[in-house]
Amino acid sequence: xxxxxxxxxxxxxxxxxxxxxxxxxxxxxxxxxxxxxxxxxxxxxxxxxxxxxxxxxxxxxxxxxxxxxxxxxxxxxxxxxxxxxxxxxxxxxxxxxxxxxxxxxxxxxxxxxxxxxxxxxxxxxxxxxxxxxxxxxxxxxxxxxxxxxxxxxxxxxxxxxxxxxxxxxxxxxxxxxxxxxxxxxxxxxxxxxxxxxxxxxxxxxxxxxxxxxxxxxxxxxxxxxxxxxxxxxxxxxxxxxxxxxxxxxxxxxxxxxxxxxxxxxxxxxxxxxxxxxxxxxxxxxxxxxxxxxxxxxxxxxxxxxxxxxxxxxxxxxxxxxxxxxxxxxxxxxxxxxxxxxxxxxxxxxxxxxxxxxxxxxxxxxxxxxxxxxxxxxxxxxxxxxxxxxxxxxxxxxxxxxxxxxxxxxxxxxxxxxxxxxxxxxxxxxxxxxxxxxxxxxxxxxxxxxxxxxxxxxxxxxxxxxxxxxxxxxxxxxxxx
Numbered sequence: 499x500x501x502x503x504x505x506x507x508x509x510x511x512x513x514x515x516x517x518x519x520x521x522x523x524x525x526x527x528x529x530x531x532x533x534x535x536x537x538x539x540x541x542x543x544x545x546x547x548x549x550x551x552x553x554x555x556x557x558x559x560x561x562x563x564x565x566x567x568x569x570x571x572x573x574x575x576x577x578x579x580x581x582x583x584x585x586x587x588x589x590x591x592x593x594x595x596x597x598x599x600x601x602x603x604x605x606x607x608x609x610x611x612x613x614x615x616x617x618x619x620x621x622x623x624x625x626x627x628x629x630x631x632x633x634x635x636x637x638x639x640x641x642x643x644x645x646x647x648x649x650x651x652x653x654x655x656x657x658x659x660x661x662x663x664x665x666x667x668x669x670x671x672x673x674x675x676x677x678x679x680x681x682x683x684x685x686x687x688x689x690x691x692x693x694x695x696x697x698x699x700x701x702x703x704x705x706x707x708x709x710x711x712x713x714x715x716x717x718x719x720x721x722x723x724x725x726x727x728x729x730x731x732x733x734x735x736x737x738x739x740x741x742x743x744x745x746x747x748x749x750x751x752x753x754x755x756x757x758x759x760x761x762x763x764x765x766x767x768x769x770x771x772x773x774x775x776x777x778x779x780x781x782x783x784x785x786x787x788x789x790x791x792x793x794x795x796x797x798x799x800x801x802x803x804x805x806x807x808x809x810x811x812x813x814x815x816x817x818x819x820x821x822x823x824x825x826x827x828x829x830x831x832x833x834x835x836x837x838x839x840x841x842x843x844x845x846x847x848x849x850x851x852x853x854x855x856x857x858x859x860x861x862x863x864x865x866x867x868x869x870x871x872x873x874x875x876x877x878x879x880x881x882x883x884x885x886x887x888x889x890x891x892x893x894x895x896x897x898x899x900x901x902x903x904x905x906x907x908x909x910x911x912x913x914x915x916x917x918x919x920x921x922x923x924x925x926x927x928x929x930x931x932x933x934x935x936x937x938x939x940x941x942x943x944x945x946x947x948x949x950x951x952x953x954x955x956x957x958x959x960x961x962x963x964x965x966x967x968x969x970x971x972x973x974x975x976x977x978x
Contacts, residue, residue: 499712499720499721499760499761499762500760500761501721501723501746501758501759501760501761502758502759502761503756503757503758504542504543504544504757504758504759505543505544505545505756505757506544506726506754506755506756506757507540507544507546507754507755507756507757508753508754509530509532509534509538509749509753509754509755510532510534510536510753511532511533511534511536511753512532512533512730512749512751512753513530513531513532513730513731513749513753513755514531514532514533514554514557514730514731514749515530515531515556515557515558515559515731516528516529516530516531516559516731516732516733516747516748516749516755517529517530517559517560517561517733518733518734518735518745518747519561519562519570519735520735520736520737525541526541526542526735526737526745527539527540527541527547527561528540528541528542528733528745528747528755528757529559529561530749530755531552531554531556531559532554533554534554535551535552535553535554536549536550536551536552537549537550537551537552537559540747540755540757542745542757543757544755544757553576555576555577556574556575556576556581557574557575557576557598557599557600557601558574558575558599558600558601558602559572559573559574559602560572560573560574560602560603560604560615561573561604562604562605562606562613562615563606563611563612563613564582564584564590564591564604564612564613564615564629565584565590565612565629565841566610566611566612566629566839566840566841566879567879568878568879569584569585570585571583571584571585571590573591573602573604573615574602575598575599575600575601575602575617576599577598577599578594578595578596578597578598578599579592579593579594579595579599580592580593580595580599580602580615580617580627582615591615591631593627593631595617595619595625596619596621597619597620597621597623598619598620599617599618599619599620600618600619600620600643600644601617601618601643601644601645601646602615602616602617602618602646603615603616603646603647603648604616604648605648605657606657607626607634607648607656607657607673607856608628608656608673608844608856608857608858608859609655609656609840609857609858609859609860609861609862610629610840610841610843610844610859610860611840611841611860611879612629612840612841612844612879613629614626614627614628614629614634614648614673615627615629616646616648616659617646618643618645618646618661619643620642621638622638622639622640622641622642622643623636623637623638623639624636624637624638624639624643624646624659624661624671624675626659626673626675628844628845628848629841629844630841630845632848634673634674634675634848634854635673635674635675635854636675637671637675639661639663639669640663640665640667641663641664641665641667642663642664642665643661643662643663643664644662644663644664644687644688644689644690645661645662645689645690645691646659646660646661646662647659647660647662647690647691647692648660649692649694649699650694651670651678651694651699651715651774651777652678652774652777652778652781653697653774653778654778654781654858655858655861656673656856656857656858657673658670658671658672658673658678659671659672659673659675660692662683662687662690662701662703663687664686664687664688665685665686665687666682666683666684666685666686666687666703667680667681667682667683668680668681668682668683668690668701669681670777672781672784672785672856673856674784674785674854674855674856675854676781676784676785676800676801676854677801678777678780678781678784679773679777679780681701681713681715681716681717682717683701683703683711683713683717684703684705684711686705686706687703687704687705688704688705688706688729689703689704689729689730689731689732690702690703690704690732691732691733691734691746692734693712693734693744693746693760694734694736694744695736695741695742695743695744695762696741696742696762696765696766697765697766697771697774698762698765698766698770699714699715699770699774700712700713700714700715700720701713701714701715702723702732702734702746704725704728704729704732704748706728707728708724708725708726708727708728708729708750709722709723709724709725710722710723710724710725710729710732710748711723714767714769714770715770715773715774715777716769716770716773723758725748725750725756726750726752726754726756727750727751727752727754728750728751729748729749729750729751730749730750730751731748731749732746732747732748732749733746733747734746734747734760742761742762743759743760743761743762744759744760744761744762745757745758745759745760746758746759746760781856783800783814784800784801785800785820785853785855785856786814786815786820787800787803787812787813787814787815788800788812788813788814788815789853790950791805791807791808791810791812792810792812792813793805793808793810794807794808794810796808798812800812800853815951820853820855820857821857821862823851823852823949824847824851824855824857824862825862825865825866825871826933826934826937827847827850827851827937827941828843828847828859828862828863828866828872829866829871829872829934830850830933830934830935830937830938830941831843831846831847831850831937831938831941832872832874832881832883833883833934833938834938836874836882836883836884837880837881837882837883838880838881839879839880839881840859840860840863840876840879840880840881841879843859843881844859846941846942847859847941849940849941849942849943850937850940850941850949852948852949852950853948860876863876863881864876872885873885892928893931893976894926894927894928894931894973894976895926896974898925898926898927899925899927899970899973899974899976901924901925901926901927902921902925902927902969902970902973903966903970905921905924905925906921906966906969907962907966909921910956910962910965910966914955914956914958915953915954915955915956916953916954916955916956917952917953918932918933918936918952918953918954919952927973929952931973931976933949933952935969935972935973935976936949936954936969937949938972939968939969939972944968945960945964945965945968945969946959946960947960947965
């Protein structure tokens with residue numbers, strides 16, 4: 499590994515937050531916030547490009563396209579609020595929380611071209627927000643948090659949440675908040691960064707000394723870097739997806755910003771590859787493991803292998819794996835919305851999922867197009883479908899649809915679970931149509947429940963008569 503100093507810039511006040519923004523045109527911007535109430539923007543060589551007045555009450559900064567329109571917004575934590583300001587300076591988000599924000603990051607986690615926002619709070623809580631301000635997950639960590647990052651640790655285009663605690667414990671979480679790996683990187687940590695190039699991921703930590711330590715994915719120290727003084731904040735970035743050069747920017751207590759280039763020496767070691775495979779395997783298991791015990795019905799966490807209520811081994815999803823379900827949902831949603839923004843498709847898709855899941859929407863769409871599962875194309879931030887649902891599935895007759903009404907009443911009498919295979923058998927309506935109809939209604943938010951395999955479970959607040967009416971109305975569109 500080679501680390502080369504590029505520039506050192508003196509600042510009029512201490513910089514307490516820095517952020518590297520890698521733009522789509524491959525230009526790099528470094529944003530810094532200082533106690534002189536200034537927001538400054540540098541290039542990768544340390545040249546000052548712009549400066550503006552900015553309140554030092556903003557404790558952290560991130561820069562990303564939150565609205566999926568190709569325009570950057572500024573993300574920050576101000577006291578107990580998460581703020582997002584668009585490129586025109588207009589407020590987009592203003593979310594009030596129960597504790598002060600201490601760290602934040604923003605990147606496109608799920609491939610819909612709109613960035614998610616993760617925040618760390620003073621009360622040790624982590625929250626990942628979808629681009630529509632809905633919390634994807636919240637999790638309380640064990641000790642005070644120093645920093646939080648969004649990074650593709652598993653190299654599958656689905657970003658993970660990396661949490662660095664001041665105790666030196668670094669935890670990798672899935673985008674649904676499930677724990678993948680713990681690393682103990684020293685005994686004390688005040689600043690943290692992730693270096694990711696190609697197949698290799700490294701972590702950088704700093705404490706109250708003037709030495710930064712670099713660690714591999716297995717928690718082994720691989721390098722040290724001496725900086726001018728005690729580090730106050732760090733940020734990293736890469737020129738492009740295949741580069742073996744990364745940028746590192748460090749602010750230090752002596753009112754300086756130092757700019758570095760880090761060049762990876764060789765590929766990931768065999769041990770690092772094994773660790774990454776293990777993390778990826780753990781991720782797959784967590785997303786396939788039951789969140790409701792098949793033996794006693796108690797709610798469970800996928801992070802454990804057995805039910806805490808009855809001790810039964812949690813079953814794995816087999817017939818409808820997460821990726822298959824996601825593709826089925828995309829097919830169903832776009833059959834009704836044949837021209838839709840990726841951001842809106844993601845929003846509807848999340849409402850259909852029976853459990854928290856990680857996915858990359860753009861990747862899923864591209865895979866479906868290439869395999870001829872769906873006809874259409876991605877046009878910027880839009881997906882345009884060029885076929886109709888009626889060409890893909892044999893439509894039911896009006897007589898078959900009418901049979902559904904009476905059968906539904908029988909199947910749901912004294913029961914909150916609808917057996918889709920049995921409904922198909924007794925009415926003649928294709929199971930695929932029944933599933934797609936339920937997915938469409940879930941995505942529109944017109945019914946409340948969850949689809950698990952071939953069972954649809956109604957939520958307690960869902961009226962059976964209302965469910966029956968809406969299902970019949972949507973089924974009628976299939977038969978004309």
